[in-house]
Amino acid sequence: WKKVEYADQYRNPASNLGTPLPPAPVQEPGKRVRAKAIIHQLKQNRKQMIQNKGGVSVYSDFDIGEGKIRVSLNPNDQKQVPINVKNEGNETVTFVRCEMLRKLRVFTLRDEANVTSSQPFSLAAGATHQIEVICPMADSGYFPVTLVFQFKDANSKPFNIIRFFSARVTSSLTEELKPTAPYKPYHGSIRRRTDAIIEEGLPPCSSSLTSPLVFDNYGERFSLLLHMEEIQMEADITRYSMEGVTMDRDRHNRNLLVLKVPGVAENRPSVLRGDHLFASVCGVNPPITRYKGYVHAVELEQVKLGFSQKFVNDFINNMKFNIFFTFNRLPLRLQHRAAQLAKYTNLKDVLFPTYSDEQCIHPLEKSLAFYDRSLEENPEQVAAVHCIVSGISRPAPYLVFGPPGTGKTVTIVEAIKQVQGVISKILCVLRLASAKFPYGHFSHVFIDEAGNAVEPECVIAIAGLLDVMDLERNKDGGLLVLTGDPKQLGPVLRSPIAIKHGLDLSFLERLMSGNTLYKKNPSTGCYNERFVTKLLHNYRSHPSILRIPNELFYDNELKAEADTLISHSYCQWQHLPKKTYSRQVEKIREAINRVDKVLKVMDNIRELKVGSVEEFQGQERKVIIISTVRSCSDYLQMDEDFNLGFLKNPKRFNVALTRAKALLIVVGNPIILSKDRNWNSFLNYCVNNECYTGYNYASDDLESDLVEGLEKLGLDPDPADPDTLSIIQQQLEPEWRSEV
DSSP: OEEEOOOOTTTSOOTTSSSOOOOOOOOOSSHHHHHHHHHHHHHHTHHHHHSOBTTEEEEETTEEETTEEEEEEOTTEEEEEEEEEEEOSSSOEEEEEEEESSOOTTOEEEOTTOOBTTBOEEEOTTOEEEEEEEEEEOSOEEEEEEEEEEEEOTTOOEEEEEEEEEEEEOOHHHHHTSOSSOOOOOOGGGOOOEEEOOOOOOOOSSOTTTSOOOGGGHHHHHHHHHHHHHHHHHHHHGGGOEEEEOOEEOSSOTTEEEEEOTTGGGTSSOOOTTOEEEEEETTOOSSOOOEEEEEEEEETTEEEEEOOHHHHHHOOTTOOEEEEEOOOOHHHHHHHHHHHHHHHTTOHHHHSOOOBOOOOSSOTTSOOOOSSGGGGGOHHHHHHHHHHHHTTTTBSOEEEEOOTTSOHHHHHHHHHHHHTOEEOOHHHHHHHHTTOOOTTOOSEEEETTGGGSOHHHHHHTTTTTOOBOBTTTBTTOBEEEEEEOTTSOOOOOOOHHHHHTTTTSOHHHHHHHHOGGGSOOTTTOOOOTTTEEEOOEEOSSOHHHHHHHHHHHSTTOOEEOOOHHHHTTTTTOTTOSSOOOOHHHHHHHHIIIIIOTTGGGSTTGGGOOOOOHHHHTTOOEEEEEEEOOOOOGGGHHHHHHHTOSSTTOHHHHHHHHTSEEEEEEEESOHHHHTTSHHHHHHHHHHHHTTOOOSOOGGGOOHHHHHHHHHHHTTOOOOOOOTTSOOHHHHHHOTTGGGGO
16 A cells, blocks of 8 residues: 655646656856856855854844845935944954955945955954945835955955845835745645545556547547646645634625635635635544535625524524635536547548548628628638638637737627627537537637637537538538737636646647647748738837837737727826836735825726736726736746746737737846746847837846856855756745745
């Protein structure tokens, strides 16, 4: 027998599933490699590096512990922060230097003795020497720097003491919105554990995850990936379980109880009407009864729950409960069913298309009377509608590649009007698939925003509903139409194993990235219009807003044709430099609705939408303000590994920049953003067009300074471990890794 534990896949990566984890990528040559290696060594010796040693003590009135010194300022303030170096030993110590590991222009070190390696300072027993950090802060933000104090003992043996110095430049609004309690995102103690006796069976010859996705392993592979996703979903939902909380009776309906759930407004956890959770009374002896409560309403930071009448009758104010959240398994069950039905409904030529029979439902050349006459001026939209109505691609699906603002929705609406097809909604289609319509009843099935769905979700819409065309057995088979943009955000998943093995790859993106029918012809640079149409006319954004996404993601093919009355409406806005990522969302909403006295009384302020990038996909606004969240460059490696935030996630970057019609405002740390290729292109574009204001990041050569400073520490660099956390990452937010 053996113990089986169902746990968080991020905490316990299952490398025995599928192909082995790939080796760490070969490090790039040059300064960055040396910097990473030395930082790794510094990280391993963190405790030793920050502790006082050799009889020397380094301290400041602004110490906050763990080797950190932090000062808070208002914009345009200046402070002199004294740091004392005291020899508490019995022998003279040589003070060699104090310097910043990487130089930031906003900080200056002042030392009356002007101590340098060529002009060291003898620090006698009991003596104190003072270094001042001058902080003239013009810009808001968080400015961290590492200070290295270097010494030699009486035997000329060198040693270092490190301090992490930072300045927080904030406004009164920022102070009002600061955290009120420590952030505890993960309840490790309540992860589900199960002891069981396992009798080993006969494993199959090969794993579904070790071989490429083909029709023969389609159902088995997706079923396994969906199970992995469900396990991680269960591990994640336990993070939000609460202990020792109270509930209140609803003032309007005494049969309902109200539970405060911090974060529910941000879908942390995701709780919808009709979902349920479990509550148990604290302090009772086993066996413990768990009461099932159904969600009747979700209102801001609270949910209204309907429990059994016995529970409601026995309820007393101030009773304390343990709360356990669950999730709705119906979507997963539908996906499992669809993946298995794919084989039985013979969807091979739809899911793995290789040809077109070139048979039309409606003659391709025959003219159509368009319901929306404006489409007639757009050749790509006209071509898409004609190809969809004709069904020319059958049995292969037809794809409408719709970049932001190109009229994808109106194109599909026109095609639906022409053929009266079925627009897929999962529950609606499930009912249709169970209704036993006659064979060949539907000529067209449309799946909009197919790039946002995992593949089994798309299959729900067609398994049992779409009859595949076959010249011998079914000439009147239907056409599947997929619309979306593989360059924008795909499905949101939790399981790292499922992501690693392709569950995050939508059906639309799989076809466009791996099937020759849907790729550009290398000779002509064009798509085969019998299988796919790329819409090119952007009717949303000002040309300047569109330019960078167009260059980076759409081969510079998009044409800006938005109504200038809207797209140019902010060109003379007085604040333009040149007149032409979660908890943060919650804080912004709080500032708008409660804290900021000016904002909360503004006309129509309630119409302002605040949300994550995912909430804005498929939407547009006249003005968009983007906050890029990250403050510390040491998060970059984690961003790169897990596609967090904007950094190293080109799809999120693309979606964020393409929502605005007339005005796009980006707030962020340019030093960090410039490390990413896409953000650096955007920053350079803004600087070159005089659309940038704020910190002059171009004057800081941080990478060169960092390498030079690290090498002076005399540490022996070891190969960097990509899965460990950096010093600054640990000191700023030690539990962030658990939230990944």
